[in-house]
Amino acid sequence: MVSKADRVVLIGVGGDSGCGKSTFLRRLKDLFSKELVTVICLDDYHSLDRKQRKETGITALDPRANNFDLMAEQAAALKSGQSIQKPIYNHETGKIDPPERIDPTPIVILEGLHPFYDKRVRDLLDFKVYFDLSDPIKIQWKIQRDMAERGHSYDDVIRAIESRRPDFSAYIDPQKQHADVVLQILPSELPEKKDGTKKIKAAMVQVEGIPNYDPPYLFDRAISDVCWKPNFPNSDPELTFCYGTTDYFGRPASYLSIDGEFAPDDSPELEQKLRNTSETRFGELASLILKHTDYPGSRDGTGFFQVLIGLKFRSIYEALIAQSLAAAKV
Numbered sequence: 001m002v003s004k005a006d007r008v009v010l011i012g013v014g015g016d017s018g019c020g021k022s023t024f025l026r027r028l029k030d031l032f033s034k035e036l037v038t039v040i041c042l043d044d045y046h047s048l049d050r051k052q053r054k055e056t057g058i059t060a061l062d063p064r065a066n067n068f069d070l071m072a073e074q075a076a077a078l079k080s081g082q083s084i085q086k087p088i089y090n091h092e093t094g095k096i097d098p099p100e101r102i103d104p105t106p107i108v109i110l111e112g113l114h115p116f117y118d119k120r121v122r123d124l125l126d127f128k129v130y131f132d133l134s135d136p137i138k139i140q141w142k143i144q145r146d147m148a149e150r151g152h153s154y155d156d157v158i159r160a161i162e163s164r165r166p167d168f169s170a171y172i173d174p175q176k177q178h179a180d181v182v183l184q185i186l187p188s189e190l191p192e193k194k195d196g197t198k199k200i201k202a203a204m205v206q207v208e209g210i211p212n213y214d215p216p217y218l219f220d221r222a223i224s225d226v227c228w229k230p231n232f233p234n235s236d237p238e239l240t241f242c243y244g245t246t247d248y249f250g251r252p253a254s255y256l257s258i259d260g261e262f263a264p265d266d267s268p269e270l271e272q273k274l275r276n277t278s279e280t281r282f283g284e285l286a287s288l289i290l291k292h293t294d295y296p297g298s299r300d301g302t303g304f305f306q307v308l309i310g311l312k313f314r315s316i317y318e319a320l321i322a323q324s325l326a327a328a329k330v
């Protein structure tokens with residue numbers, strides 16, 4: 001666990017509903033004690049309640065249903081160490097509740113649909129992560145959750161995804177071009193599972209030149225495009241782990257990808273081939289996977305990369321705190 005300091009580090013975690021943001025935030029709890037972190041759900045900045053959105057036909061994804069002036073003002077206040085009176089959007093009633101007081105902690109995470117939409121907010125963020133879920137996986141996860149846990153029918157789920165698609169494409173998806181690290185969750189290129197469910201290929205894209213971020217890579221940084229098929233006895237025989245360079249919206253970037261499923265017990269061996277993980281002890285990444293094998297994604301690249309992003313985020317946080325302490329001494 002890292003220690004407390006004065007500077008407020010502001011993090012943005014973006015992506016559509018159901019793309020794994022909460023699972024990622026749950027994993028961060030292993031790395032930061034709870035007094036260090038405040039999570040702000042940006043749904044609280046909805047300016048139109050559910051009834052108003054229904055009447056006007058404006059969705060929650062549409063910027064017109066969100067108060068970016070207030071979001072920017074309050075993000076700036078938190079970053080400069082001031083408390084705010086944050087509105088609350090109540091998902092049970094669909095109404096906007098009276099505001100609550102939020103006091104800044106050393107880390108404030110803005111998570112939700114629009115963390116990078118407004119330039120004023122975007123420019124305040126010290127690290128930006130976007131969860132980019134491809135459509136077939138979005139459908140699969142939503143069906144699993146909304147049918148099993150929320151009593152929705154298959155048709156309801158598909159209708160809900162379809163009705164969000166135009167505004168998702170117009171306002172949410174384009175934000176990924178502003179992210180520092182993007183976790184892409186794609187259908188596997190390997191043969192399907194016997195039950196017909198899709199395996200996952202996860203790719204962690206890391207834009208070059210992120211302050212305080214030394215990108216992890218596979219084997220050797222000098223080898224820029226490499227794939228490894230480990231052939232673990234209890235994992236997918238075709239499991240493939242790759243590292244390469246790419247272009248992300250005109251910015252040079254590198255990526256790590258894992259295609260296929262692995263037994264969590266094999267994660268130490270996967271981790272051994274990675275460099276620059278920002279672990280504080282050897283084997284930390286795998287031990288964090290093994291600690292929560294019940295979390296979704298613990299058998300594929302989604303969980304593995306969520307933990308890796310968490311470790312990198314911790315090292316950014318520590319670097320920023322060290323810099324602010326050094327500046328305070330001058």
Ligand SMILES: Nc1ncnc2c1ncn2[C@@H]1O[C@H](COP(=O)(O)OP(=O)(O)OP(=O)(O)O)[C@@H](O)[C@H]1O
Nearest residue numbers: 017018019020021022023141144145296297302303
């Ligand atoms: N790596 C994963 N593998 C398989 N399923 C997953 C994975 N991550 C998340 N899910 C599924 O997707 C659902 C949504 O995940 P999660 O709650 O983390 O997303 P979210 O972005 O916070 O969603 P929301 O904004 O709707 O709360 C989970 O209930 C789970 O069923």
Ligand SMILES: O=C(CO)[C@H](O)[C@H](O)COP(=O)(O)O
Nearest residue numbers: 016017043050060091094113
């Ligand atoms: O995308 C969403 C959150 O990520 C929700 O659809 C949005 O916040 C509206 O919520 P509700 O459907 O409860 O009125």
